[in-house]
Each structure stands twice: as C-alpha cells, then as structure tokens.
Amino acid sequence: MKAATYFLETFGCQMNVLDSQLVAGQLRELGLRRVHSSDEADIVLFNTCSVRQHAEDKVLSRLGELKPLKRRRPETILGVIGCMAEREKEGLFRKAPHLDLLCGPGELYRLPALLAEVSQRREQVAALAGSQSRRTKVAQRAFDDDALEAFDLSRLAALRLTMPHTADVNILQSYVRVQRGCDKFCTYCVVPFVRGPERSRPPRNIVEEAQALVDQGCREITLLGQTVNSYLHQESGRPVRFAELLERVHALEGLDRLRFVTSFPADWDEDIFRVLRDCPRICPYLHIPAQSGSDRMLKAMKRGYTVAEYLKLMDTARKYVPEIALAGDFIVGFCGETEEDFQASVELVRRVEYKSIFVFKYSPRPGTTADRGRQDDVPYDVKARRNNELLAVQSEISLQQKQALVGHSVAVLVEGHSKAARKARSAGVGSRQLVGRTPHDLITVFDGEASAIGSLVNVRVESVSPLTLFGRIEAVVSPPRPARG
Ligand code: SF4
Missing domain, CATH: 3.40.50.12160 (Methylthiotransferase, N-terminal domain)
Structure with missing residues (x-):
C-alpha cells in the first residue's frame, strides 16, 4: 500500500x-x-x-x-x-x-x-524503551537523547514547509519542550516509567526553536517540562538553570507572551520569581500542583514538601508579582485519604484562592509504588463526591475573582472561533463568536471578524461565568503578525 x-x-x-x-x-x-x-x-x-x-x-x-x-x-x-x-x-x-x-x-x-x-x-x-539491541546503557542513552533532540529540532524543517495556521500546526501559540522525563517518582505516577529520567535540552536549541516559531508568526510560547523549574543544563562547563533560560527566551525579538508549565513545588528557585517580576512578557500565571492539603497524604504521595512549605511558596509568588494567577492540581481519594485529609485540601483551596484548579479522582496505575504497596480504599462514589465538592468551592472563588473584572478592559490574544461558534458553523449557522486568553490565562469570549484571529485586542468585560469572561472588543492593539521572510 x-x-x-x-x-x-x-x-x-x-x-x-x-x-x-x-x-x-x-x-x-x-x-x-x-x-x-x-x-x-x-x-x-x-x-x-x-x-x-x-x-x-x-x-x-x-x-x-x-x-x-x-x-x-x-x-x-x-x-x-x-x-x-x-x-x-x-x-x-x-x-x-x-x-x-x-x-x-x-x-x-x-x-x-x-x-x-x-x-x-x-x-x-x-x-519501546529497551526493545532495541542495546550497546551499553550509557551509549544507548546518549544515542536516544541525540535522536530525540533531532526529533524536536525536526520542527524547524517542518516549519519551513508549512505556512502558519494550517490544520496540522497551531503556530500562534506553540509549545517548546525544555526537558524530558521525570525523576521525582511520586508514588501514584506512571510518568517516570514511561518517559524515562529527567533530561534538560541544550538552551541553545530551545532558543533556536523558539526563534524559528516567532519568525513564522508565533506570538505566545509555552515552555514545557514535567517539572519545568528543575531545568538544569551544563553549558561550556557552567550550569544554566530555569531562571536564566526564561530570560534568554524572553529576550527574543517579536515574542509577545511567554508561559511555562508544569512547576514542581519542592524544586523552586527564588530567581524564577525575580525573572517573573522583571520580564514583562512572561505571563503572570503559575501552574503549581499541590495534590493535597494534608501533610499525611503529601508524604504518602512522596511529594517532598509540606503544606506549610507550599503555602509559603504561594505567598512568595504574590509578594513578587501581586496580581499573579495561580493554578493547582489536586488528587482526591488517594489511598487512605480520610474526610479530614480531604477537608484539608478544601481549606488549602480556600486559602490560596486559585484562579483555577484541576481535580483528579485517584486511579491506581500498574507498576507505581502506590499500586504495589497501598490499597485503593476510597470508594468511587466518595471520590466523585470529593471531586465535585472541591470543584464547587473553586467555582465560587473563580466567579468572585471574575466578577471583579466586569467593566474593566483585559488584553486578549485572539485564538480562533469559540467552541460554540465552531459547532454552530458546522451545523450551517453563522456565528462571529471568537475566543482568546488574557495573560492571566482567563478564557475570554466576544464577537469579532475572523480577520481578528491572531491579533492582540483589548476586550471590555461585560459579564462572567466561573470559567469565562464575556465582553466586546474595544481596540485592536496589534494586528495578526505575518511570518517573516
Ligand atoms: S506527578 Fe509530576 S513530578 Fe510527580 S512523578 Fe509524575 S510527572 Fe514527576
């Protein structure tokens, strides 16, 4: 064939x-x-x-x-x-x-x-890992790393073949990997087993890839890593850490917005906050999973920090960047989680006042320490109830935060037609509804022409729901950027 x-x-x-x-x-x-x-x-x-x-x-x-x-x-x-x-x-x-x-x-x-x-x-x-004939482990690892580096950089050749906004690639907002794998081995997590040990990519390659994306019309880059803030690469005999990498990418001419996910609380380096404060194109948004508000559960998950340390980190983030939007992840129903442990998570959500949270019902993953050594003893209906309760608490917080924005103007990068508009259009009904995000990662919906996609606009907020701002375009700050050369 x-x-x-x-x-x-x-x-x-x-x-x-x-x-x-x-x-x-x-x-x-x-x-x-x-x-x-x-x-x-x-x-x-x-x-x-x-x-x-x-x-x-x-x-x-x-x-x-x-x-x-x-x-x-x-x-x-x-x-x-x-x-x-x-x-x-x-x-x-x-x-x-x-x-x-x-x-x-x-x-x-x-x-x-x-x-x-x-x-x-x-x-x-x-x-699959281990299915090739292995020379020595070290030689094979070096070979795989080089090959994977070439895989990431293959995008540069692909970019030369493609015009922006094709069905294959969203160039407007792009991800750039800074790190592969993870070494943390949280007891519930399968990632270190399937993605291997943590390895940081050379900063030069990351910057080159980001520059090529910007040259093709990319306005927002998100640096990706399982524990992005643990980034560390030896360059000409000296360590380059994540704060320095952020500064280097931030310096790219033509880049409008820079984000990074996901951060690991235990590896935090205060220099990152300094860079967040001093580099205006880094979005004031931090996704920093807590997983639980109970020290007993954090220990069972082997997360490597206490609730007090996590809270201190959140407070320090707000000291450096007072308006920062914080997002968190929580697992409910982890092995042995009591009602008291769960209420400690509710308390943490109230205390931090996140912009948004992602809540996951624990499910055992074969091969992990939790699956081998602990019992999945919280019934499914209890997990489901805790999941809904935590989301309901967050929903109240999110609504209050968004209500404070009614009547204000927010900066939005226009990503495309909203989900509702795409559905209506596929049913043959015309809709001009567009969607985009603010630097604080707030989803914003408003009417506009398709020609506005890719531009930066100011939107006056007229109404809100817990998840979305609704408004009207007040001004186009910067039209869509064509690819250079
Ligand atoms: S939860 Fe995150 S930090 Fe923990 S092992 Fe999984 S990927 Fe690594």
Whole structure:
C-alpha cells in the first residue's frame, strides 16, 4: 500500500500535544496529508496517555470501534504511540490484535521507519524503551537523547514547509519542550516509567526553536517540562538553570507572551520569581500542583514538601508579582485519604484562592509504588463526591475573582472561533463568536471578524461565568503578525 493520508488523535497533556505536532511534521515530510476522520485515513494513530485509567479506557474503546474498518480495509495501518504503548508494551497487541504498531514516547523519532516496516512486512511492529539491541546503557542513552533532540529540532524543517495556521500546526501559540522525563517518582505516577529520567535540552536549541516559531508568526510560547523549574543544563562547563533560560527566551525579538508549565513545588528557585517580576512578557500565571492539603497524604504521595512549605511558596509568588494567577492540581481519594485529609485540601483551596484548579479522582496505575504497596480504599462514589465538592468551592472563588473584572478592559490574544461558534458553523449557522486568553490565562469570549484571529485586542468585560469572561472588543492593539521572510 502507498499511504497518502493519516488521522492522528491526541489524548492527555500538553507534552502529548507537542509530540503530536512533531509527528504531524514527520508525516507531512513523508508527503502524507492529514484527514479528520479515521474512515478516510490510510494510517490511523492514537497518541496516548497513561496518567489515569480513564484515559487508557478511552483509547481501548476507540481501538474497538476501528475493528470494522480493519476488516473492511486490512491495509490500513493502525498504531498506538506515546505513554500507553510504553506502559502496556506488547500486551496491547493481545488486547487489540488488529493493532499494527506500538511506539513509545522515547522512540517517536523512529516512526517513519516503523511505518515503512509495517507497510512492507505486514507484521506487528513495536518500538519501546529497551526493545532495541542495546550497546551499553550509557551509549544507548546518549544515542536516544541525540535522536530525540533531532526529533524536536525536526520542527524547524517542518516549519519551513508549512505556512502558519494550517490544520496540522497551531503556530500562534506553540509549545517548546525544555526537558524530558521525570525523576521525582511520586508514588501514584506512571510518568517516570514511561518517559524515562529527567533530561534538560541544550538552551541553545530551545532558543533556536523558539526563534524559528516567532519568525513564522508565533506570538505566545509555552515552555514545557514535567517539572519545568528543575531545568538544569551544563553549558561550556557552567550550569544554566530555569531562571536564566526564561530570560534568554524572553529576550527574543517579536515574542509577545511567554508561559511555562508544569512547576514542581519542592524544586523552586527564588530567581524564577525575580525573572517573573522583571520580564514583562512572561505571563503572570503559575501552574503549581499541590495534590493535597494534608501533610499525611503529601508524604504518602512522596511529594517532598509540606503544606506549610507550599503555602509559603504561594505567598512568595504574590509578594513578587501581586496580581499573579495561580493554578493547582489536586488528587482526591488517594489511598487512605480520610474526610479530614480531604477537608484539608478544601481549606488549602480556600486559602490560596486559585484562579483555577484541576481535580483528579485517584486511579491506581500498574507498576507505581502506590499500586504495589497501598490499597485503593476510597470508594468511587466518595471520590466523585470529593471531586465535585472541591470543584464547587473553586467555582465560587473563580466567579468572585471574575466578577471583579466586569467593566474593566483585559488584553486578549485572539485564538480562533469559540467552541460554540465552531459547532454552530458546522451545523450551517453563522456565528462571529471568537475566543482568546488574557495573560492571566482567563478564557475570554466576544464577537469579532475572523480577520481578528491572531491579533492582540483589548476586550471590555461585560459579564462572567466561573470559567469565562464575556465582553466586546474595544481596540485592536496589534494586528495578526505575518511570518517573516
Ligand atoms: S513530578 Fe510527580 S506527578 Fe509530576 S510527572 Fe514527576 S512523578 Fe509524575
């Protein structure tokens, strides 16, 4: 079969979104065209997440839905890439025998060769950490790091082939990876097992990639790492830490906004706050997961900080940047979590007054310390109730914060049509509703022409909901920026 089209669906976090963008670049270089339904595709890929059972169940269900397609068109190549491939390994072939390809997140640079292999041999192919013939561990690690670095930098070639705002790549707001893997081994988390140890990319390459994106019309860059603030790279014999990296990217001419996620509370370096305060294009927004408001739970999760230390960090953030927007993650129903532990999380949410929180119901992940050594003893209905209760507390806080903005003007980067407008337009109903975000990461919805997409505008806030600001455009501050040269 000569494949001409591909369908790529992404599950999970921003790191996966970035990996999918890079995979899309690889496939485009092979001359493949992206389609938006698996029915029309010669290659169907799912870029998967293993962080929660629910995410894996969704992929298994999508794979099940594709059985009739594989029966009808057996030459279609069906692949699972990313964290679930790495976690399940060849066992996934047993669960889904119609699957052709497995590729872990550390092997994505091999994807074009793997697709060719499947196409020629018509056999199941797997590329997973440890599945290659290993020379020494150290030599193999160096080889993989170089290959992964080339995978990230492959975007530079792909950018030269692509104009901004194509279906494959959102250039306006782009992610740039600064770090791979994680060394923290929180007891509930599968990431260190599927993405390997923490490694920081060379600052020169990060800056070069960011500059190329800005040259193509990117206005907002988000630096990505599992624990982004632990970034550390030895450059010509001296350490470059995250604060310095932020300053270097901030200095890029033409960049309007700079963000970074996700921060790890225990590794904080006060220099980062100084840079946040002094560099005006770094957005006043910090995503810094707490996971629990109970020291007992934090210890059981092996997070490496206490509630008092976390609160001190939040207070210090507000001392440096008083208007900073704080976002947090919480797990409810972790092994042994009592009502008292949970109420401590509620108390923490009230005390910090986050802009927003993400709440996850604990689900055991095979291979993790918590799964091996602790009992998942909080019933599902209790987890669900705690999840809703925490979100309800946050919803009150978010509404109050947003109500204070009614009548004020906010700066918004216009990202595109709102979800409601896209739905209406696909049903044949015209809608001019646009959506964008403020530097504080507040979603803002307003009417405007499609020509405003990509511009920076001021929006007067007229009404709010807990999640959204609604308003009208007052002024275009800076029109969409064309690609240079
Ligand atoms: S810091 Fe903890 S939760 Fe975050 S990726 Fe690493 S192990 Fe997982």
